[in-house]
Amino acid sequence: MxxxxxxxxxxxxxxxxxxxxxxxxxxxxxxxxxxxxxxPKVEGGRYTVAxxxxxxxxxxxLVREMSRRLGVSRKRIRFAGTKDKRAVTTQLFQFDVAAxxxxxxxxxxxxxxDTWTTDRRLEIGxxxxxxxxxxxxxxxxxxxxxxxxxxAASAELEVLGGFPNFFGLQRFGSIRPITHVVGRHxxxxxxxxxxxxxxxxxxxxxxxxxxxxxxxxxxSGDYAEALKEYPDVMSFEKALLNYLVRRPGxxxxxxxxxxxxxxxxxxxxxxxxxxxxxxxxxxxRGLLIHEPLxxxxxxxxxxxxxxxxxxxxxxxxxxVAKMRRQVREGKAFVSGLLFGSEVALASGAEGEIxxxxxxxxxxxxxxxxxxxxxxxxxxxxxxxxxASVRGLHWSVTEGTATLEFELPRGAYATSLLxxxxxxxxx
Numbered sequence: 001m002x003x004x005x006x007x008x009x010x011x012x013x014x015x016x017x018x019x020x021x022x023x024x025x026x027x028x029x030x031x032x033x034x035x036x037x038x039x040p041k042v043e044g045g046r047y048t049v050a051x052x053x054x055x056x057x058x059x060x061x062l063v064r065e066m067s068r069r070l071g072v073s074r075k076r077i078r079f080a081g082t083k084d085k086r087a088v089t090t091q092l093f094q095f096d097v098a099a100x101x102x103x104x105x106x107x108x109x110x111x112x113x114d115t116w117t118t119d120r121r122l123e124i125g126x127x128x129x130x131x132x133x134x135x136x137x138x139x140x141x142x143x144x145x146x147x148x149x150x151x152a153a154s155a156e157l158e159v160l161g162g163f164p165n166f167f168g169l170q171r172f173g174s175i176r177p178i179t180h181v182v183g184r185h186x187x188x189x190x191x192x193x194x195x196x197x198x199x200x201x202x203x204x205x206x207x208x209x210x211x212x213x214x215x216x217x218x219x220s221g222d223y224a225e226a227l228k229e230y231p232d233v234m235s236f237e238k239a240l241l242n243y244l245v246r247r248p249g250x251x252x253x254x255x256x257x258x259x260x261x262x263x264x265x266x267x268x269x270x271x272x273x274x275x276x277x278x279x280x281x282x283x284x285r286g287l288l289i290h291e292p293l294x295x296x297x298x299x300x301x302x303x304x305x306x307x308x309x310x311x312x313x314x315x316x317x318x319x320v321a322k323m324r325r326q327v328r329e330g331k332a333f334v335s336g337l338l339f340g341s342e343v344a345l346a347s348g349a350e351g352e353i354x355x356x357x358x359x360x361x362x363x364x365x366x367x368x369x370x371x372x373x374x375x376x377x378x379x380x381x382x383x384x385x386x387a388s389v390r391g392l393h394w395s396v397t398e399g400t401a402t403l404e405f406e407l408p409r410g411a412y413a414t415s416l417l418x419x420x421x422x423x424x425x426x
Contacts, residue, residue: 004418007172007180008276011283012158013164013386018422019149019401020140023414027056029135030087032413034405035128036080037304039090045117048099049092055109058085060262062110064235069105070097074259080126081409082261084170094122124261129408131391135423136401143396150394150401152419157389161330162291163419164237165280165387167272168412176203183270188366192193194266195244198238199226210234223248223319236262252372261373267368267376271338274357278336279385281353289334289385292323295348297382298332306408307333307384312344333384340380341368387411 004010024030039049054062059082067074076096083089090113095102099115141144157163172179178197185194202214209231217226227241239257255263282289292298296315299307312335315323326332337345337354342365345354355362370376392405403420407413 003169003177007167007169007177008273008280009166009169009415010280011164012419012422013160013283013289014153014419016149016153016156016420016422018140019136019146019420020138020423021136021324021401021415022138023134023136024086025135025137027086027088028389029137030084030413031133032083032089032091033088033131033231034083034089035131036092037126037128039118039120039122039126041116042119043120046056046096046097047101047118047121048097048116049116049122050095050112051090052093053088053090053111053113054083054371056086057089059083061235062107063259065107066093066095066105067375069107070101072097078122078124080122080124081130082265085174092122092127094118095166098151107154109326110405115355121237126308126411127409129406129412130421131404133402133404134223134413134417136403136417139396139397139399139401143398144395146401150403150420154392157419158358161327162290162386162388163284163331163416164289165336165384165411166233166276166279166415168414170414171272172411175206176201178203179266179269179271183266183268183273184361186255186266186370187270187363187374188403189370191255191372195240195254196252198239198266203237255373261378263316263373267370267378271340271378271380274339275336275360275383277357278353281357282336282350282385285353287349290327292320292327292334293349294320295346296323296350297335297344297346298304298327299335299382299384300326300332307335308337309381309383312382314347330388333386335382336385338381338383339363339365339368340378341365343380343382383410387415389416 030403059079063074063077067077078094080092083091099117103112103115105112169177178201182194182197184195200214200218202211202218213229216229223244227238227245230238236258240254243254243257292315293316294315297312298315299309299312302308327334339358345351368378388408390406394401394403
């Protein structure tokens with residue numbers, strides 16, 4: 001099974017051939033700028049907000065290093081959204097630290113561009129979207145053919161009103177796509193298996209030293225020996241191993257050594273995997289993702305122009321024409337399931353798919369109530385099946401296509417790129 005299929009991604013929204021190519025030859029090939037919803041400036045406010053530009057930094061590891069340099073708990077550093085590691089990114093961070101100390105931070109490939117104070121906490125999701133400039137290199141076709149394919153695929157996406165809103169590979173880990181595997185174990189109450197899936201579980205293609213260390217641990221089960229062998233760069237894994245050496249058998253306690261947002265990414269990763277499977281199956285059955293059917297749940301736009309998962313509207317025989325008009329006009333989106341303890345499932349053809357996928361995993365709503373780690377419990381929600389794209393344009397030179405576009409929060413640039421490239425996207 002290829003990497004995309006392993007995380008539930010099967011099929012495309014476009015029928016054009018691909019331009020091929022490769023992304024992320026260098027961080028500068030993948031430039032991301034957050035479209036923020038920033039906390040207001042308040043003179044003398046409690047928190048410091050900073051615009052931070054990074055190169056080749058994974059968000060959680062950056063937070064860990066910034067907290068170490070500032071001498072504060074990582075809980076006192078917040079951000080609105082995680083970003084790709086192999087990229088040049090610009091995003092907001094918030095610090096429960098004086099502005100002068102934040103401005104004086106010095107880290108390789110990290111630039112503090114602007115700071116101000118506020119009294120409003122920055123939360124995950126406090127952003128409107130992201131702006132991208134991405135270079136696709138080593139194209140498999142000539143520049144004229146690339147131009148033709150890009151134009152044809154773009155026209156197909158315009159009819160869809162966007163592209164299939166898959167959670168991209170990086171949601172699960174581009175090199176080690178395992179967040180959903182860890183999340184599945186957590187939801188099932190299999191905490192030792194969750195820890196081992198994270199710290200052991202070697203994956204072909206990862207760093208050779210890390211692969212060998214994980215292989216030895218997977219074979220021996222000896223956490224103490226692994227703690228000696230794991231390289232320092234595997235700091236999160238070593239934190240878990242160190243805890244288990246001190247407190248054997250306490251796998252729940254070991255998981256608490258990880259940043260909370262990383263723990264949540266495991267549960268969310270499992271929900272994302274289920275969503276991908278549901279979307280893939282709807283497409284496989286030839287059911288439209290941009291036109292509501294009876295039984296679908298449709299998300300109207302909120303005041304910011306984003307799909308509102310808090311107000312799903314049921315599509316019935318009496319309103320199906322109205323709902324289809326709303327979706328065609330870009331005022332609403334057909335939704336799929338992010339399963340949890342309280343979320344509503346669709347009925348009709350979509351509901352049949354959702355029930356089948358959940359049953360195949362042996363899940364019940366109460367599984368997402370996690371008494372051992374209550375903060376990881378999730379009520380679930382709905383997610384648009386189609387992600388909109390704005391400002392899409394491109395240029396092609398010999399061997400390279402450069403695309404620029406804006407996506408709403410939660411949408412993956414790689415899920416758009418796969419519609420043009422038709423190859424494995426990481």
